[in-house]
Amino acid sequence: MYELVNGIQNDESVQYFQDLIARMKLCGCNAVVLGCTGVPIIITDSNSPLPTLDSTRLLAHAALHHAINPRHERHEGAP
16 A cells, blocks of 8 residues: 555555455445545546545535535535
8 A cells, every 4th residue: 555655556456455345345335435545546436346436536526516606505513
């Protein structure tokens, strides 16, 4: 995993995550959240046994939506 921080991608890391996600699928998972910013560099919907949710991309989309829709409803307690 540390190689991702240094911009190095190797097949062993890809295989590790694919195997891990495959085990999650066998346990009944329907999708996997890619919560670490480096993981979506090597795991995507195209090479994952399960659909992926890229938390960085989802946050970026939400921030953009928030910025371009000033009249959206705010959740109680939100700034």
